[in-house]
Amino acid sequence: MPDRRLLLVHAHPDDESIQCGLTMARYVAEGAHVTLVSCTLGEHGEVLIPDLAHLAAEHEDRLGPQRLVELSDAMGHLGVTDFRRLGGDGAYRDSGMVWDENGNAAPMDEIDPRAFWRADLLEAANHLVAVIRELRPQVLVTYDEFGNYGHPDHIQAHRVSTYAAALAAVDSHRRDLGPAWDVPKVYWTAESASRLREGARLMAEAGQEMPFEFDLENLPPMFSEDEALSAAISSTPEHVQAKLDAMKAHATQITPDGQFFAMGLDLAAITWGTEFYRLAKGVAGPAGVSGFEEDLFAGLG
Template sequence: MPDASPRRRLLFVHAHPDDETLTTGLTMAHYVDAGHDVHVLTCTLGEEGEVIPPQLRHLAADREDRLGPWRREELRRAMDRLGVTHSVLGEDPDSGVLSRYRDSGMAGTPSAAHPDAFAGADLAHAAGLLAAYLRALEPDVVVTYDEHGGYGHPDHIQTHRVTLEALAALGAQAPAAYCIVTPQAWAVQDRAWLAGHVGPADPPLHVPAPGEGYPPSVVPDDVPSHVVEAPQLVPVQAAALAEHATQVRVFDGYYALSNDIAARLSGREAFVRVDPCTGRPVAAAGAARHTGLLAHEGER
Protein backbone atom coordinates (compact mmCIF):
# COMPACT_ATOMS: atom_id res chain seq x y z
CA MET A 1 0.00 0.00 0.00
CA PRO A 2 1.19 3.57 -0.63
CA ASP A 3 2.72 5.26 2.41
CA ALA A 4 3.02 8.87 3.51
CA SER A 5 6.59 9.36 2.24
CA PRO A 6 7.30 12.00 -0.44
CA ARG A 7 6.29 10.91 -3.93
CA ARG A 8 9.38 10.35 -6.09
CA ARG A 9 9.78 9.86 -9.83
CA LEU A 10 11.87 7.01 -11.24
CA LEU A 11 12.83 6.52 -14.89
CA PHE A 12 14.02 3.22 -16.36
CA VAL A 13 15.75 3.52 -19.76
CA HIS A 14 15.71 0.34 -21.85
CA ALA A 15 16.58 -0.77 -25.37
CA HIS A 16 13.59 -2.86 -26.50
CA PRO A 17 10.09 -3.75 -25.27
CA ASP A 18 10.29 -6.59 -22.69
CA ASP A 19 13.78 -5.59 -21.42
CA GLU A 20 12.14 -3.35 -18.83
CA THR A 21 10.10 -6.18 -17.30
CA LEU A 22 12.82 -8.83 -17.58
CA THR A 23 15.49 -6.82 -15.76
CA THR A 24 13.67 -4.22 -13.65
CA GLY A 25 10.03 -5.32 -13.55
CA LEU A 26 10.18 -6.19 -9.87
CA THR A 27 11.71 -2.85 -8.92
CA MET A 28 9.14 -0.94 -10.96
CA ALA A 29 6.31 -2.90 -9.32
CA HIS A 30 7.83 -2.19 -5.91
CA TYR A 31 7.87 1.56 -6.41
CA VAL A 32 4.40 1.68 -7.96
CA ASP A 33 3.17 -0.29 -4.95
CA ALA A 34 4.84 2.25 -2.66
CA GLY A 35 3.00 5.11 -4.37
CA HIS A 36 5.81 6.54 -6.45
CA ASP A 37 5.71 7.74 -10.07
CA VAL A 38 7.43 5.22 -12.36
CA HIS A 39 8.29 5.74 -16.03
CA VAL A 40 9.90 3.63 -18.76
CA LEU A 41 11.61 5.06 -21.82
CA THR A 42 12.29 2.52 -24.59
CA CYS A 43 14.88 3.34 -27.26
CA THR A 44 13.57 1.08 -30.08
CA LEU A 45 10.52 -1.06 -30.82
CA GLY A 46 12.47 -4.32 -30.96
CA GLU A 47 11.80 -4.86 -34.67
CA GLU A 48 14.50 -7.54 -34.98
CA GLY A 49 13.25 -9.76 -32.15
CA GLU A 50 12.78 -13.48 -32.73
CA VAL A 51 9.09 -14.37 -32.60
CA ILE A 52 8.17 -17.37 -30.44
CA PRO A 53 4.48 -18.10 -31.28
CA PRO A 54 4.26 -19.79 -34.70
CA GLN A 55 1.03 -17.95 -35.53
CA LEU A 56 2.81 -14.59 -35.20
CA ARG A 57 6.04 -15.32 -37.07
CA HIS A 58 4.74 -13.52 -40.15
CA LEU A 59 5.39 -10.28 -38.23
CA ALA A 60 9.17 -10.84 -38.16
CA ALA A 61 11.67 -8.51 -39.84
CA ASP A 62 12.52 -11.07 -42.54
CA ARG A 63 8.86 -11.46 -43.52
CA GLU A 64 6.27 -8.67 -43.11
CA ASP A 65 8.44 -6.51 -40.83
CA ARG A 66 5.48 -5.52 -38.68
CA LEU A 67 6.87 -6.67 -35.34
CA GLY A 68 7.72 -3.21 -34.01
CA PRO A 69 4.14 -1.86 -33.72
CA TRP A 70 3.01 -5.22 -32.34
CA ARG A 71 5.67 -5.10 -29.62
CA ARG A 72 4.70 -1.51 -28.85
CA GLU A 73 1.23 -2.79 -27.99
CA GLU A 74 2.71 -5.60 -25.91
CA LEU A 75 4.64 -2.92 -24.02
CA ARG A 76 1.46 -0.91 -23.44
CA ARG A 77 -0.30 -3.91 -21.93
CA ALA A 78 2.70 -4.91 -19.81
CA MET A 79 3.05 -1.41 -18.38
CA ASP A 80 -0.68 -1.29 -17.70
CA ARG A 81 -0.16 -4.43 -15.60
CA LEU A 82 2.59 -2.69 -13.64
CA GLY A 83 0.97 0.75 -13.44
CA VAL A 84 3.95 2.34 -15.21
CA THR A 85 3.94 5.28 -17.64
CA HIS A 86 5.84 4.55 -20.85
CA SER A 87 7.32 6.39 -23.83
CA VAL A 88 9.58 5.63 -26.80
CA LEU A 89 12.63 7.74 -27.58
CA GLY A 90 11.88 10.20 -30.39
CA GLU A 91 8.28 9.10 -30.90
CA ASP A 92 5.86 11.60 -32.44
CA PRO A 93 2.36 10.12 -32.45
CA ASP A 94 0.86 13.18 -34.17
CA SER A 95 2.98 12.53 -37.27
CA GLY A 96 2.81 8.74 -37.03
CA VAL A 97 6.43 8.28 -35.90
CA LEU A 98 6.46 5.41 -33.40
CA SER A 99 10.22 5.46 -32.75
CA ARG A 100 13.19 7.50 -33.96
CA TYR A 101 15.52 4.48 -33.91
CA ARG A 102 15.28 0.87 -35.01
CA ASP A 103 16.39 -2.30 -33.26
CA SER A 104 19.93 -3.13 -34.44
CA GLY A 105 19.67 -6.87 -33.88
CA MET A 106 22.40 -8.98 -32.37
CA ALA A 107 26.08 -8.15 -32.88
CA GLY A 108 27.30 -9.00 -36.37
CA THR A 109 23.88 -9.25 -38.01
CA PRO A 110 23.03 -7.35 -41.24
CA SER A 111 20.31 -5.36 -39.46
CA ALA A 112 23.01 -3.30 -37.74
CA ALA A 113 23.65 -1.63 -41.11
CA HIS A 114 20.13 -0.17 -41.28
CA PRO A 115 20.38 3.65 -41.42
CA ASP A 116 18.12 3.99 -38.37
CA ALA A 117 19.77 1.23 -36.31
CA PHE A 118 20.15 2.46 -32.75
CA ALA A 119 23.62 0.99 -32.26
CA GLY A 120 24.89 3.24 -35.04
CA ALA A 121 23.02 6.36 -33.96
CA ASP A 122 24.93 9.61 -33.58
CA LEU A 123 25.66 9.70 -29.85
CA ALA A 124 25.24 13.45 -29.48
CA HIS A 125 21.90 13.47 -31.29
CA ALA A 126 20.43 10.53 -29.38
CA ALA A 127 21.71 11.90 -26.07
CA GLY A 128 20.21 15.27 -26.93
CA LEU A 129 16.79 13.67 -27.37
CA LEU A 130 17.14 11.90 -24.06
CA ALA A 131 18.45 14.99 -22.25
CA ALA A 132 15.41 16.95 -23.44
CA TYR A 133 13.18 14.17 -22.17
CA LEU A 134 14.96 14.21 -18.79
CA ARG A 135 14.58 17.97 -18.45
CA ALA A 136 10.86 17.69 -19.10
CA LEU A 137 10.28 14.69 -16.83
CA GLU A 138 12.63 15.72 -13.96
CA PRO A 139 13.09 12.23 -12.47
CA ASP A 140 14.76 11.73 -9.10
CA VAL A 141 16.32 8.44 -10.24
CA VAL A 142 17.44 7.06 -13.62
CA VAL A 143 18.21 3.36 -14.13
CA THR A 144 19.79 1.69 -17.16
CA TYR A 145 22.24 -1.09 -18.10
CA ASP A 146 25.90 -1.27 -17.20
CA GLU A 147 28.61 -0.57 -19.78
CA HIS A 148 28.31 -4.16 -21.06
CA GLY A 149 24.61 -3.75 -21.78
CA GLY A 150 23.87 -6.64 -19.44
CA TYR A 151 24.85 -9.34 -21.91
CA GLY A 152 26.58 -7.47 -24.73
CA HIS A 153 23.68 -6.60 -27.03
CA PRO A 154 24.73 -3.56 -29.14
CA ASP A 155 21.50 -1.68 -28.40
CA HIS A 156 21.89 -2.24 -24.67
CA ILE A 157 25.44 -0.92 -24.77
CA GLN A 158 24.26 2.07 -26.78
CA THR A 159 21.45 2.67 -24.29
CA HIS A 160 24.04 2.87 -21.52
CA ARG A 161 26.21 5.26 -23.53
CA VAL A 162 23.31 7.51 -24.55
CA THR A 163 21.90 7.62 -21.03
CA LEU A 164 25.23 8.56 -19.45
CA GLU A 165 25.85 11.18 -22.14
CA ALA A 166 22.42 12.70 -21.51
CA LEU A 167 22.92 12.70 -17.75
CA ALA A 168 26.31 14.37 -18.11
CA ALA A 169 24.64 17.12 -20.16
CA LEU A 170 22.45 17.92 -17.16
CA GLY A 171 25.50 18.53 -14.97
CA ALA A 172 24.61 19.42 -11.39
CA GLN A 173 20.92 18.95 -12.19
CA ALA A 174 21.36 15.26 -13.03
CA PRO A 175 19.33 12.78 -10.97
CA ALA A 176 20.77 9.82 -9.09
CA ALA A 177 21.91 7.18 -11.59
CA TYR A 178 22.03 3.40 -11.30
CA CYS A 179 23.18 0.52 -13.50
CA ILE A 180 21.65 -2.96 -13.44
CA VAL A 181 23.90 -5.78 -12.19
CA THR A 182 23.58 -9.19 -10.52
CA PRO A 183 25.78 -10.36 -7.66
CA GLN A 184 27.57 -13.64 -8.32
CA ALA A 185 26.02 -15.32 -5.28
CA TRP A 186 22.52 -14.62 -6.58
CA ALA A 187 23.36 -16.03 -10.00
CA VAL A 188 24.68 -19.24 -8.41
CA GLN A 189 21.61 -19.55 -6.19
CA ASP A 190 19.26 -18.98 -9.11
CA ARG A 191 20.83 -21.79 -11.16
CA ALA A 192 20.54 -24.15 -8.21
CA TRP A 193 16.88 -23.17 -7.81
CA LEU A 194 16.19 -23.72 -11.52
CA ALA A 195 17.74 -27.20 -11.38
CA GLY A 196 15.12 -28.19 -8.82
CA HIS A 197 12.08 -26.38 -10.24
CA VAL A 198 12.08 -26.32 -14.04
CA GLY A 199 9.51 -28.74 -15.37
CA PRO A 200 8.78 -30.25 -18.79
CA ALA A 201 8.11 -27.78 -21.62
CA ASP A 202 7.58 -27.89 -25.37
CA PRO A 203 10.11 -27.12 -26.68
CA PRO A 204 12.20 -28.27 -23.73
CA LEU A 205 14.16 -25.75 -21.69
CA HIS A 206 17.86 -25.74 -20.99
CA VAL A 207 18.89 -25.19 -17.37
CA PRO A 208 22.41 -23.71 -17.23
CA ALA A 209 24.86 -25.94 -15.36
CA PRO A 210 26.88 -24.52 -12.45
CA GLY A 211 30.03 -24.36 -14.55
CA GLU A 212 28.55 -22.51 -17.53
CA GLY A 213 29.65 -18.92 -18.02
CA TYR A 214 27.68 -15.92 -16.83
CA PRO A 215 26.91 -12.70 -18.70
CA PRO A 216 29.18 -9.75 -17.88
CA SER A 217 26.50 -8.07 -15.75
CA VAL A 218 27.05 -10.82 -13.15
CA VAL A 219 29.57 -9.14 -10.89
CA PRO A 220 31.46 -9.86 -7.65
CA ASP A 221 29.22 -9.73 -4.61
CA ASP A 222 30.80 -6.54 -3.29
CA VAL A 223 29.98 -4.48 -6.43
CA PRO A 224 26.18 -3.92 -6.13
CA SER A 225 25.42 -0.93 -3.92
CA HIS A 226 21.61 -1.10 -3.82
CA VAL A 227 19.06 -3.93 -3.94
CA VAL A 228 15.30 -4.30 -4.16
CA GLU A 229 13.90 -7.50 -2.70
CA ALA A 230 10.15 -8.03 -3.05
CA PRO A 231 9.33 -11.71 -3.70
CA GLN A 232 5.65 -11.03 -3.05
CA LEU A 233 5.56 -9.01 -6.29
CA VAL A 234 6.84 -11.79 -8.56
CA PRO A 235 3.27 -12.58 -9.70
CA VAL A 236 2.87 -8.95 -10.79
CA GLN A 237 6.15 -9.06 -12.71
CA ALA A 238 5.20 -12.40 -14.27
CA ALA A 239 1.80 -11.08 -15.40
CA ALA A 240 3.49 -8.11 -17.09
CA LEU A 241 6.09 -10.35 -18.67
CA ALA A 242 3.38 -12.63 -20.09
CA GLU A 243 2.11 -9.66 -22.14
CA HIS A 244 5.37 -9.82 -24.13
CA ALA A 245 4.20 -13.06 -25.71
CA THR A 246 6.19 -12.71 -28.92
CA GLN A 247 9.43 -12.78 -26.93
CA VAL A 248 8.90 -14.70 -23.70
CA ARG A 249 7.36 -17.88 -22.33
CA VAL A 250 6.42 -17.50 -18.67
CA PHE A 251 6.24 -20.41 -16.22
CA ASP A 252 5.83 -20.75 -12.45
CA GLY A 253 8.70 -18.69 -11.07
CA TYR A 254 10.79 -18.68 -14.23
CA TYR A 255 10.72 -17.80 -17.92
CA ALA A 256 12.50 -18.46 -21.22
CA LEU A 257 13.27 -16.32 -24.25
CA SER A 258 13.54 -17.65 -27.80
CA ASN A 259 16.83 -19.35 -26.86
CA ASP A 260 14.84 -21.73 -24.60
CA ILE A 261 17.19 -21.13 -21.66
CA ALA A 262 15.39 -21.08 -18.32
CA ALA A 263 15.87 -18.00 -16.13
CA ARG A 264 14.50 -17.43 -12.65
CA LEU A 265 12.08 -14.72 -11.56
CA SER A 266 13.91 -14.42 -8.27
CA GLY A 267 12.05 -11.62 -6.49
CA ARG A 268 15.18 -9.49 -6.20
CA GLU A 269 17.11 -7.06 -8.39
CA ALA A 270 20.45 -5.38 -7.81
CA PHE A 271 22.08 -2.15 -8.94
CA VAL A 272 25.24 -0.14 -8.61
CA ARG A 273 24.95 3.61 -8.15
CA VAL A 274 27.16 5.54 -10.55
CA ASP A 275 28.28 9.12 -10.97
CA PRO A 276 25.90 10.51 -13.63
CA CYS A 277 28.72 12.52 -15.19
CA THR A 278 31.38 9.82 -15.38
CA GLY A 279 29.54 6.49 -15.08
CA ARG A 280 31.94 5.36 -12.37
CA PRO A 281 30.59 3.70 -9.20
CA VAL A 282 29.88 6.21 -6.44
CA ALA A 283 30.64 3.89 -3.54
CA ALA A 284 33.78 1.82 -3.13
CA ALA A 285 33.36 -1.91 -3.73
CA GLY A 286 32.58 -3.67 -0.49
CA ALA A 287 30.66 -0.76 1.06
CA ALA A 288 27.42 -1.51 2.87
CA ARG A 289 24.60 -2.46 0.49
CA HIS A 290 21.52 -0.25 0.62
CA THR A 291 17.91 -1.36 0.37
CA GLY A 292 16.07 0.39 -2.44
CA LEU A 293 16.98 3.06 -5.00
CA LEU A 294 15.90 5.99 -2.84
CA ALA A 295 18.44 5.18 -0.15
CA HIS A 296 20.51 8.15 -1.28
CA GLU A 297 17.81 10.36 0.26
CA GLY A 298 16.17 8.01 2.76
CA GLU A 299 14.23 5.04 1.42
CA ARG A 300 10.52 4.81 2.12
Protein backbone atom coordinates (compact mmCIF):
# COMPACT_ATOMS: atom_id res chain seq x y z
CA MET A 1 0.00 0.00 0.00
CA PRO A 2 1.18 3.58 -0.60
CA ASP A 3 2.51 5.49 2.40
CA ARG A 4 -0.50 7.81 2.45
CA ARG A 5 -4.02 6.40 2.54
CA LEU A 6 -7.26 8.39 2.49
CA LEU A 7 -10.71 6.89 3.16
CA LEU A 8 -13.88 8.85 2.39
CA VAL A 9 -17.37 7.76 3.48
CA HIS A 10 -20.31 9.35 1.64
CA ALA A 11 -24.02 8.64 1.58
CA HIS A 12 -24.87 8.61 -2.14
CA PRO A 13 -23.10 8.80 -5.51
CA ASP A 14 -22.44 12.48 -6.37
CA ASP A 15 -21.89 13.57 -2.73
CA GLU A 16 -18.22 12.70 -3.03
CA SER A 17 -17.66 14.70 -6.22
CA ILE A 18 -19.49 17.79 -4.97
CA GLN A 19 -17.78 17.94 -1.59
CA CYS A 20 -14.45 16.15 -2.03
CA GLY A 21 -13.77 15.76 -5.75
CA LEU A 22 -10.82 18.15 -5.75
CA THR A 23 -9.33 16.50 -2.67
CA MET A 24 -9.64 13.07 -4.23
CA ALA A 25 -8.11 14.12 -7.56
CA ARG A 26 -5.21 15.86 -5.82
CA TYR A 27 -4.24 12.95 -3.60
CA VAL A 28 -4.56 10.39 -6.38
CA ALA A 29 -2.19 12.54 -8.46
CA GLU A 30 0.21 12.73 -5.51
CA GLY A 31 0.35 8.94 -5.25
CA ALA A 32 -1.88 8.40 -2.22
CA HIS A 33 -4.30 5.49 -2.08
CA VAL A 34 -7.80 6.98 -2.15
CA THR A 35 -10.79 4.82 -1.25
CA LEU A 36 -14.43 5.88 -1.48
CA VAL A 37 -17.16 4.03 0.40
CA SER A 38 -20.69 4.95 -0.73
CA CYS A 39 -23.34 3.87 1.75
CA THR A 40 -26.15 3.60 -0.84
CA LEU A 41 -26.69 3.93 -4.57
CA GLY A 42 -28.99 6.92 -4.21
CA GLU A 43 -32.08 5.07 -5.39
CA HIS A 44 -34.39 7.93 -4.36
CA GLY A 45 -32.50 10.68 -6.15
CA GLU A 46 -34.38 13.06 -8.39
CA VAL A 47 -33.93 12.24 -12.09
CA LEU A 48 -33.12 15.41 -14.02
CA ILE A 49 -32.87 13.76 -17.45
CA PRO A 50 -36.37 13.41 -18.95
CA ASP A 51 -35.40 10.39 -21.07
CA LEU A 52 -34.37 8.54 -17.89
CA ALA A 53 -37.32 9.61 -15.73
CA HIS A 54 -38.72 6.08 -15.93
CA LEU A 55 -35.84 4.86 -13.73
CA ALA A 56 -37.04 6.83 -10.69
CA ALA A 57 -38.11 5.07 -7.50
CA GLU A 58 -41.74 5.99 -8.04
CA HIS A 59 -41.70 4.38 -11.51
CA GLU A 60 -39.47 1.41 -12.43
CA ASP A 61 -37.17 1.85 -9.41
CA ARG A 62 -34.03 1.17 -11.43
CA LEU A 63 -32.08 4.34 -10.66
CA GLY A 64 -29.46 2.63 -8.49
CA PRO A 65 -27.65 0.81 -11.34
CA GLN A 66 -27.68 4.00 -13.42
CA ARG A 67 -26.11 5.96 -10.58
CA LEU A 68 -23.43 3.29 -10.22
CA VAL A 69 -22.55 3.82 -13.88
CA GLU A 70 -22.38 7.57 -13.26
CA LEU A 71 -20.22 7.00 -10.18
CA SER A 72 -17.83 4.89 -12.22
CA ASP A 73 -17.56 7.67 -14.80
CA ALA A 74 -16.98 10.27 -12.09
CA MET A 75 -14.25 8.20 -10.47
CA GLY A 76 -12.60 7.90 -13.87
CA HIS A 77 -12.33 11.68 -14.04
CA LEU A 78 -10.86 11.81 -10.52
CA GLY A 79 -8.51 8.87 -11.05
CA VAL A 80 -9.99 6.86 -8.17
CA THR A 81 -9.92 3.10 -8.77
CA ASP A 82 -10.97 1.88 -5.31
CA PHE A 83 -14.64 2.73 -4.75
CA ARG A 84 -16.99 0.46 -2.87
CA ARG A 85 -20.49 0.22 -1.44
CA LEU A 86 -20.86 -0.27 2.30
CA GLY A 87 -21.53 -3.96 2.87
CA GLY A 88 -21.54 -4.58 -0.89
CA ASP A 89 -23.98 -3.59 -3.63
CA GLY A 90 -27.56 -3.49 -2.40
CA ALA A 91 -26.78 -3.90 1.29
CA TYR A 92 -28.36 -0.53 2.09
CA ARG A 93 -30.86 1.52 0.15
CA ASP A 94 -31.24 5.28 -0.15
CA SER A 95 -33.68 6.38 2.58
CA GLY A 96 -35.03 9.33 0.63
CA MET A 97 -36.02 12.55 2.38
CA VAL A 98 -38.65 15.24 2.61
CA TRP A 99 -38.55 18.84 3.78
CA ASP A 100 -40.50 19.26 7.03
CA GLU A 101 -42.63 22.23 8.06
CA ASN A 102 -39.53 24.01 9.40
CA GLY A 103 -37.66 23.65 6.14
CA ASN A 104 -35.34 20.93 7.47
CA ALA A 105 -34.49 17.63 5.82
CA ALA A 106 -36.32 14.66 7.38
CA PRO A 107 -36.93 10.96 6.65
CA MET A 108 -39.86 10.03 4.43
CA ASP A 109 -42.97 8.75 6.19
CA GLU A 110 -42.64 5.34 4.55
CA ILE A 111 -39.21 3.93 3.83
CA ASP A 112 -37.90 0.59 2.65
CA PRO A 113 -36.80 -1.95 5.30
CA ARG A 114 -33.32 -1.84 3.71
CA ALA A 115 -33.11 1.96 4.04
CA PHE A 116 -29.77 3.10 5.40
CA TRP A 117 -31.56 5.26 7.97
CA ARG A 118 -32.93 2.04 9.47
CA ALA A 119 -29.62 0.18 9.39
CA ASP A 120 -28.45 -1.54 12.55
CA LEU A 121 -25.64 0.75 13.69
CA LEU A 122 -23.32 -2.01 14.88
CA GLU A 123 -23.82 -4.10 11.75
CA ALA A 124 -23.18 -1.15 9.43
CA ALA A 125 -20.20 0.00 11.48
CA ASN A 126 -18.62 -3.44 11.34
CA HIS A 127 -18.79 -3.39 7.54
CA LEU A 128 -16.70 -0.22 7.73
CA VAL A 129 -14.43 -1.61 10.47
CA ALA A 130 -13.37 -4.30 8.01
CA VAL A 131 -12.48 -1.65 5.42
CA ILE A 132 -10.58 0.47 7.94
CA ARG A 133 -8.55 -2.49 9.17
CA GLU A 134 -7.82 -3.62 5.63
CA LEU A 135 -6.66 -0.23 4.38
CA ARG A 136 -5.26 1.30 7.61
CA PRO A 137 -5.95 4.87 6.46
CA GLN A 138 -4.24 7.77 8.16
CA VAL A 139 -7.14 10.07 7.25
CA LEU A 140 -10.89 9.42 7.31
CA VAL A 141 -13.34 11.95 5.82
CA THR A 142 -17.08 11.96 6.46
CA TYR A 143 -19.90 14.35 7.45
CA ASP A 144 -20.56 16.20 10.68
CA GLU A 145 -23.39 15.32 13.06
CA PHE A 146 -25.84 17.41 11.00
CA GLY A 147 -25.05 15.39 7.88
CA ASN A 148 -24.09 18.57 6.00
CA TYR A 149 -27.60 19.70 4.97
CA GLY A 150 -29.44 17.16 7.13
CA HIS A 151 -30.25 14.27 4.78
CA PRO A 152 -30.99 11.23 6.98
CA ASP A 153 -28.43 9.13 5.10
CA HIS A 154 -25.75 11.77 5.65
CA ILE A 155 -26.46 11.78 9.37
CA GLN A 156 -26.34 7.98 9.40
CA ALA A 157 -23.03 8.01 7.50
CA HIS A 158 -21.61 10.27 10.22
CA ARG A 159 -22.82 7.91 12.94
CA VAL A 160 -21.56 4.79 11.20
CA SER A 161 -18.16 6.34 10.43
CA THR A 162 -17.70 7.64 13.96
CA TYR A 163 -18.64 4.32 15.53
CA ALA A 164 -16.56 2.32 13.08
CA ALA A 165 -13.45 4.43 13.67
CA ALA A 166 -13.79 3.84 17.41
CA LEU A 167 -14.45 0.10 17.10
CA ALA A 168 -11.63 -0.43 14.59
CA ALA A 169 -9.12 0.77 17.20
CA VAL A 170 -10.21 -1.77 19.85
CA ASP A 171 -7.93 -4.80 19.71
CA SER A 172 -10.49 -7.15 21.27
CA HIS A 173 -13.34 -6.12 18.96
CA ARG A 174 -14.09 -8.53 16.11
CA ARG A 175 -10.58 -9.81 15.56
CA ASP A 176 -11.95 -11.71 12.58
CA LEU A 177 -12.18 -8.33 10.79
CA GLY A 178 -8.41 -7.81 10.94
CA PRO A 179 -5.82 -6.28 13.27
CA ALA A 180 -6.90 -3.15 15.13
CA TRP A 181 -6.21 0.22 13.53
CA ASP A 182 -6.64 3.63 15.15
CA VAL A 183 -7.26 6.22 12.41
CA PRO A 184 -4.96 9.14 13.32
CA LYS A 185 -7.01 11.95 11.75
CA VAL A 186 -10.74 12.29 11.11
CA TYR A 187 -12.19 15.23 9.19
CA TRP A 188 -15.74 16.38 8.63
CA THR A 189 -16.66 18.02 5.35
CA ALA A 190 -17.57 21.69 5.70
CA GLU A 191 -18.81 24.66 3.74
CA SER A 192 -17.20 28.06 4.20
CA ALA A 193 -19.57 30.85 5.19
CA SER A 194 -17.06 33.52 4.19
CA ARG A 195 -16.51 31.88 0.79
CA LEU A 196 -20.28 31.81 0.19
CA ARG A 197 -20.58 35.50 1.01
CA GLU A 198 -17.66 36.29 -1.28
CA GLY A 199 -19.27 34.29 -4.07
CA ALA A 200 -22.52 36.19 -3.58
CA ARG A 201 -20.60 39.46 -3.83
CA LEU A 202 -18.86 38.42 -7.05
CA MET A 203 -22.12 37.30 -8.59
CA ALA A 204 -23.81 40.55 -7.63
CA GLU A 205 -20.97 42.49 -9.27
CA ALA A 206 -21.48 40.37 -12.39
CA GLY A 207 -25.22 41.13 -12.35
CA GLN A 208 -26.14 37.54 -11.47
CA GLU A 209 -28.33 36.08 -8.76
CA MET A 210 -27.17 33.34 -6.42
CA PRO A 211 -28.49 29.94 -7.57
CA PHE A 212 -29.08 28.88 -3.96
CA GLU A 213 -31.36 30.82 -1.65
CA PHE A 214 -29.66 31.53 1.68
CA ASP A 215 -29.95 34.27 4.27
CA LEU A 216 -26.29 35.27 4.26
CA GLU A 217 -26.55 36.64 7.79
CA ASN A 218 -28.31 33.58 9.19
CA LEU A 219 -26.81 30.58 7.44
CA PRO A 220 -27.78 26.96 8.23
CA PRO A 221 -25.41 24.67 10.20
CA MET A 222 -23.79 23.31 7.04
CA PHE A 223 -21.84 26.59 6.76
CA SER A 224 -18.95 27.26 9.14
CA GLU A 225 -17.24 30.52 9.97
CA ASP A 226 -13.48 30.61 9.48
CA GLU A 227 -12.66 30.00 13.15
CA ALA A 228 -14.41 26.61 13.00
CA LEU A 229 -12.63 25.45 9.84
CA SER A 230 -9.40 23.47 10.01
CA ALA A 231 -8.27 22.68 6.47
CA ALA A 232 -8.62 24.26 3.04
CA ILE A 233 -7.64 21.94 0.21
CA SER A 234 -6.82 23.49 -3.16
CA SER A 235 -4.98 22.15 -6.16
CA THR A 236 -4.14 22.73 -9.80
CA PRO A 237 -6.61 23.96 -12.43
CA GLU A 238 -6.49 20.46 -13.94
CA HIS A 239 -7.78 18.95 -10.71
CA VAL A 240 -10.49 21.60 -10.44
CA GLN A 241 -11.58 20.67 -13.95
CA ALA A 242 -11.51 16.99 -12.98
CA LYS A 243 -13.89 17.79 -10.13
CA LEU A 244 -16.24 19.72 -12.40
CA ASP A 245 -16.18 16.86 -14.92
CA ALA A 246 -16.87 14.36 -12.13
CA MET A 247 -19.85 16.42 -10.97
CA LYS A 248 -21.23 16.52 -14.51
CA ALA A 249 -20.75 12.74 -14.80
CA HIS A 250 -23.56 12.38 -12.26
CA ALA A 251 -25.89 13.38 -15.07
CA THR A 252 -29.19 12.31 -13.53
CA GLN A 253 -28.48 14.50 -10.50
CA ILE A 254 -26.48 17.47 -11.80
CA THR A 255 -27.09 19.22 -15.11
CA PRO A 256 -24.57 21.55 -16.78
CA ASP A 257 -27.15 24.34 -16.78
CA GLY A 258 -28.39 23.62 -13.25
CA GLN A 259 -27.75 25.28 -9.90
CA PHE A 260 -24.20 24.05 -9.42
CA PHE A 261 -23.06 25.72 -12.65
CA ALA A 262 -25.53 28.59 -12.78
CA MET A 263 -22.74 31.07 -12.16
CA GLY A 264 -20.89 30.03 -15.32
CA LEU A 265 -17.89 27.72 -15.48
CA ASP A 266 -15.28 30.36 -14.64
CA LEU A 267 -16.98 31.33 -11.40
CA ALA A 268 -17.87 27.70 -10.76
CA ALA A 269 -14.15 26.88 -10.89
CA ILE A 270 -13.55 29.51 -8.20
CA THR A 271 -16.50 28.36 -6.13
CA TRP A 272 -15.57 24.67 -6.28
CA GLY A 273 -11.80 25.22 -6.35
CA THR A 274 -11.28 24.89 -2.59
CA GLU A 275 -12.72 22.26 -0.27
CA PHE A 276 -13.00 22.87 3.45
CA TYR A 277 -12.85 20.51 6.41
CA ARG A 278 -13.19 20.53 10.17
CA LEU A 279 -10.74 18.39 12.17
CA ALA A 280 -12.75 16.00 14.36
CA LYS A 281 -9.88 13.85 15.63
CA GLY A 282 -6.12 14.16 15.65
CA VAL A 283 -3.54 16.91 15.76
CA ALA A 284 -3.72 19.70 13.22
CA GLY A 285 -0.76 20.25 10.98
CA PRO A 286 0.77 23.68 10.40
CA ALA A 287 -1.32 26.37 8.75
CA GLY A 288 -0.41 27.45 5.24
CA VAL A 289 -0.77 30.81 3.53
CA SER A 290 -4.55 30.36 3.55
CA GLY A 291 -4.52 30.33 7.34
CA PHE A 292 -5.69 26.70 7.37
CA GLU A 293 -4.08 23.30 7.01
CA GLU A 294 -3.41 22.73 3.33
CA ASP A 295 -2.61 19.02 3.52
CA LEU A 296 -4.89 16.55 5.33
CA PHE A 297 -1.84 14.37 6.05
CA ALA A 298 0.13 17.23 7.64
CA GLY A 299 1.34 16.63 11.19
CA LEU A 300 1.43 12.84 10.89
CA GLY A 301 4.61 11.06 11.87
